[in-house]
Amino acid sequence: MKIPDIACSEECLLRAGNTNCGGCGMSLGLNFLARALAEADETCQLAIPACCGIVAAGAFPTTAYSVPTVATTFAAAAAVASGMAAIRDLNGETHQVICWAGDGGTYDIGLATLSAAAERNEDIVYVCYDNEIYGNTGGQRSSATPPGARTTTTPAGKREAKKDIVGILAAHGVPYAATVSIAHPDDAARKFRTAFETTGTSFLLLHSPCPTGWKSEPGDSVHLVRLAVRSGLFPLYEVFDGVRYRINDAPDWTDPGEYFARQRRFATDAVDLDATRASCRRRFARLETLAEAFPA
Amino acid sequence: MPLRIVTGNHAAGHALSLAGEANRTARGTACGIYPITPQTEIVERVAAFPFSRGRVVAVESEHSAMAVTMGASVSGARAFTASSSNGIAYMVENIMVAGFYRLPIVMVAVNRTLGPPWNIWADQGDTLMLRDFPWIQLYAADNQEVHDLTLLAFRLAEDPRILLPVLVCMDAFIVSHTQAETELASPDEVDAFLPDLDLPHRLDPAHPRALGSMVWPDATVSHRMEIDEAMARVPNVMAECRARFREVFGRDPGGPLDALHTDAADAVLVASATVATTARGVVERRRAAGERVGLVKMRRYRPFPEAELVQACGGAGRIGVLDRDYAAGAGGVWWQDVRAGFQGRDETPLIQDYLLGIGGGDVTPALVNQVLDDLLNRRAAGPPVWADASGAFGPPAEVGA
Numbered sequence: 001m002k003i004p005d006i007a008c009s010e011e012c013l014l015r016a017g018n019t020n021c022g023g024c025g026m027s028l029g030l031n032f033l034a035r036a037l038a039e040a041d042e043t044c045q046l047a048i049p050a051c052c053g054i055v056a057a058g059a060f061p062t063t064a065y066s067v068p069t070v071a072t073t074f075a076a077a078a079a080v081a082s083g084m085a086a087i088r089d090l091n092g093e094t095h096q097v098i099c100w101a102g103d104g105g106t107y108d109i110g111l112a113t114l115s116a117a118a119e120r121n122e123d124i125v126y127v128c129y130d131n132e133i134y135g136n137t138g139g140q141r142s143s144a145t146p147p148g149a150r151t152t153t154t155p156a157g158k159r160e161a162k163k164d165i166v167g168i169l170a171a172h173g174v175p176y177a178a179t180v181s182i183a184h185p186d187d188a189a190r191k192f193r194t195a196f197e198t199t200g201t202s203f204l205l206l207h208s209p210c211p212t213g214w215k216s217e218p219g220d221s222v223h224l225v226r227l228a229v230r231s232g233l234f235p236l237y238e239v240f241d242g243v244r245y246r247i248n249d250a251p252d253w254t255d256p257g258e259y260f261a262r263q264r265r266f267a268t269d270a271v272d273l274d275a276t277r278a279s280c281r282r283r284f285a286r287l288e289t290l291a292e293a294f295p296a
Numbered sequence: 297m298p299l300r301i302v303t304g305n306h307a308a309g310h311a312l313s314l315a316g317e318a319n320r321t322a323r324g325t326a327c328g329i330y331p332i333t334p335q336t337e338i339v340e341r342v343a344a345f346p347f348s349r350g351r352v353v354a355v356e357s358e359h360s361a362m363a364v365t366m367g368a369s370v371s372g373a374r375a376f377t378a379s380s381s382n383g384i385a386y387m388v389e390n391i392m393v394a395g396f397y398r399l400p401i402v403m404v405a406v407n408r409t410l411g412p413p414w415n416i417w418a419d420q421g422d423t424l425m426l427r428d429f430p431w432i433q434l435y436a437a438d439n440q441e442v443h444d445l446t447l448l449a450f451r452l453a454e455d456p457r458i459l460l461p462v463l464v465c466m467d468a469f470i471v472s473h474t475q476a477e478t479e480l481a482s483p484d485e486v487d488a489f490l491p492d493l494d495l496p497h498r499l500d501p502a503h504p505r506a507l508g509s510m511v512w513p514d515a516t517v518s519h520r521m522e523i524d525e526a527m528a529r530v531p532n533v534m535a536e537c538r539a540r541f542r543e544v545f546g547r548d549p550g551g552p553l554d555a556l557h558t559d560a561a562d563a564v565l566v567a568s569a570t571v572a573t574t575a576r577g578v579v580e581r582r583r584a585a586g587e588r589v590g591l592v593k594m595r596r597y598r599p600f601p602e603a604e605l606v607q608a609c610g611g612a613g614r615i616g617v618l619d620r621d622y623a624a625g626a627g628g629v630w631w632q633d634v635r636a637g638f639q640g641r642d643e644t645p646l647i648q649d650y651l652l653g654i655g656g657g658d659v660t661p662a663l664v665n666q667v668l669d670d671l672l673n674r675r676a677a678g679p680p681v682w683a684d685a686s687g688a689f690g691p692p693a694e695v696g697a
C-alpha cells in the first residue's frame with residue numbers, strides 16, 4: 001500500500017481527524033506541546049505506547065500526528081525513545097525525542113522501563129498525560145486512580161492512594177520533573193520549554209481530564225483541573241536534579257467538594273472530604289518546606 | 297585473517313561488533329543489551345567494543361533491550377542484540393514487533409532450556425517458539441558458522457527486498473562456551489561485505505508517518521502478505537548473500553541445508569546445530585560400512601526450506617527427525633515442519649520423530665546409532681520417540697562407533 005506524504009505542520013501536532021473524545025485533556029496537552037515546540041523553534045519525534053494517545057493517530061494510512069511517530073508496546077516507550085535519542089545524537093540531529101504516555105504506561109506497566117531510562121539520564125522528554133484511568137481499554141483502575149474513584153475494576157471505588165510519580169522520578173535525580181495543568185497555559189508552555197532545554201531526562205506530569213472515564217461534562221474539563229490546582233489536589237511545582245524545588249502556583253484552598261461533585265466517577269459518599277482536605281494541606285506543607293529549604 | 301581459538305560467544309560478539317562498526321559511514325549503530333547465561337559473553341564483548349559511531353545501552357530487561365534496539369533501528373541505524381531462554385521469553389512482545397515493523401535487526405540467540413525448572417543447557421525450544429513471527433531463523437553448528445551466519449544475517453536482513461529481522465542460533469555451552477579454531481573477520485572485510493544501511497521506512501521529519509497505528513483488516517492482510525512475499529524472496533537473496541560472502545571472505549557460510557550421503561539412501565536423518573555434527577559422524581561411519589544412510593543438516597528454519605529438503609532427501613523411504621526441543625502435546629517442532637514439507641507429495645516417506653538431547657542431555661554417537669537402528673527397523677511411523685538415555689531405548693549400548 002502506498003503511504004501518502006503528509007505535510008509537516010509545527011502549529012498543529014494533533015490534527016483534525018484524530019479520534020480523541022470531546023473535552024479530552026490529552027488533546028489540549030498536545031496543542032500546548034505543539035505551541036511550545038513552535039515558540040522554541042524545535043521539532044520532535046514521538047514514541048507513544050499503547051494508550052488513547054496512539055489511537056488518536058487514527059487508522060493507517062492516515063495519521064493525525066504531523067511528526068514522525070512510533071507506536072511502541074505498552075511498557076516500552078522510554079526504551080524505544082532511548083534508542084531514537086541515541087541515533088539522533090550520533091548523527092548530530094537536534095529534534096526532541098518525546099514519550100507521550102498515559103498513566104498506565106507510566107505508573108504501572110512501563111515504570112521499570114521509565115525508571116531505567118531516568119537512571120541512565122537519557123536525553124528525552126517524557127510526558128505522562130495522567131487521566132487517572134486506563135481510558136483506552138474502557139476505564140479500569142491504574143495506580144494513578146485516586147481514592148474513591150469508581151472504575152470498572154474498582155466498582156465500589158478505589159481504596160488505595162495514588163502513587164507519587166513525580167516523587168519517584170525526583171528520587172532518580174532526573175534534571176527536571178514538573179507537574180503541568182492545562183488550566184495554566186503559560187506555566188505549561190514554560191515547563192515544556194524548560195524540558196526541551198534540559199539535557200537529560202525531563203519528566204512532565206500533565207493532569208489530563210477524561211470526560212469519558214471521569215463521567216464529567218466535556219465542557220468542564222479545564223474547570224476541573226483548575227479546581228484541582230486551587231484546592232491543592234494537584235499542586236503545580238518543579239523539581240530540579242531531584243533536590244531543588246519550586247512551587248509555581250500556591251493553592252488558594254478552594255474547597256475540593258465541587259471537583260468531586262462534578263465527576264460521576266466519585267460516588268457522593270465515596271470520598272472523605274475532610275481527609276482529602278487534610279492530606280492536600282499536609283502534602284503541600286511538605287512541598288513548601290522543601291521549596292524553602294532547597295530552593296531552585 | 298589468521299585462525300583464532302575462541303568461543304562461539306566470542307565469534308558472535310566479534311561479528312556483531314564489526315557489523316555495527318561497519319555502519320559508521322551511514323547512521324551508525326546502537327543496541328540494548330541484557331545478560332543471561334550462556335549468552336552474556338556476547339553482550340559483554342559488544343559493550344567493550346570501541347565503536348566510532350555507536351552506543352551500547354545496558355538496560356534493565358530484555359523487553360527494553362529489544363525496545364532500545366528497535367528505537368535505534370527505526371532511526372536508521374544498524375541494530376542488534378543477543379539473548380537466550382527466559383530472556384527471549386521475556387522479550388517476546390518486542391521480538392514480535394521488530395518483525396512486524398520490518399526492522400532488519402540481527403539477534404544472536406544461545407539456545408538454552410526454558411525454565412523453570414531451571415536448566416542452562418542446550419535446547420532449541422526458546423527460539424523455535426518464535427516460529428510464527430516474521431523472523432528469519434538460522435541455526436549454526438559450530439563457532440565458524442556462528443561467526444559467518446551472523447555477518448550474513450545483516451546483509452540478508454537489510455536487503456531492501458527482505459527487511460526482516462534474523463535470528464542466529466547456537467547451542468548453549470557446546471558452542472557458546474567451547475573454544476575452537478575460528479577464522480575471525482577483519483574490519484576491512486566486514487566493511488566490504490556490508491553496505492551502508494539505508495532503511496526505507498526510517499523516521500524522517502520530511503515525511504512524517506505514524507509507524508504502528510491502527511489498521512483495518514484489509515491493511516492487515518496487505519501487511520501480512522508483504523511479509524509473506526519477503527519470506528518467499530529469502531531463498532534467492534540468501535543465495536546471493538552467500539555468493540558475496542564467498543567472494544569477500546573466501547569461505548562458504550553455508551546455505552539453508554547440507555545434504556550428506558543422501559543419494560540412494562534408504563534412511564535419512566534430519567538434524568540441526570551440534571546434533572547434526574554428531575549425526576554426521578555416525579552417518580559417515582555407517583556409510584563407510586556399506587549402509588545406505590544419509591543426513592540432512594538444517595541451517596535455516598524460517599522460512600522453512602521445504603523444497604530443498606524434499607529434494608535433498610532424494611527419495612529415501614525413511615526419514616528420522618532429531619528434535620532437541622519439545623512442543624507440549626505436539627512432539628518435536630522440526631518434525632512438524634518436515635512432515636508438512638512432504639505432505640501431498642507423490643510418495644510420502646515414513647517420517648519418525650526422535651526427541652533427544654532435551655534439556656541439554658548428551659547426544660552421543662551411540663544414541664544416534666540407536667535412533668538410526670530404530671528408524672531402519674520400524675514398520676511404520678509412530679508417535680515421537682523420547683530417545684534420550686532414560687527414554688525409549690534404555691541406556692545406550694557401548695558402541696565403538
Ligand SMILES: Cc1ncc(C[n+]2csc(CCOP(=O)(O)OP(=O)(O)O)c2C)c(N)n1
Pocket residue numbers: 050051052053073074075101102103104105106131133134135136137142
Ligand atoms: C502488554 C499489553 N497489555 C495490555 C494492553 C491493553 N491496553 C492497551 S492501552 C491500555 C491502558 C492504557 O492506559 P493509560 O496508559 O492510562 O492510557 P489511556 O488509555 O488512559 O490513554 C491497556 C491495558 C496492551 N496494549 N499491551
Ligand code: SF4
Pocket residue numbers: 019020021022023024025026052131135136209210211212213
Ligand atoms: S477516553 Fe479519556 S483520555 Fe481517552 S480519548 Fe477519551 S477523553 Fe481522552
Ligand SMILES: [Mg+2]
Pocket residue numbers: 102103104129130131132133134135
Ligand atoms: Mg490513562
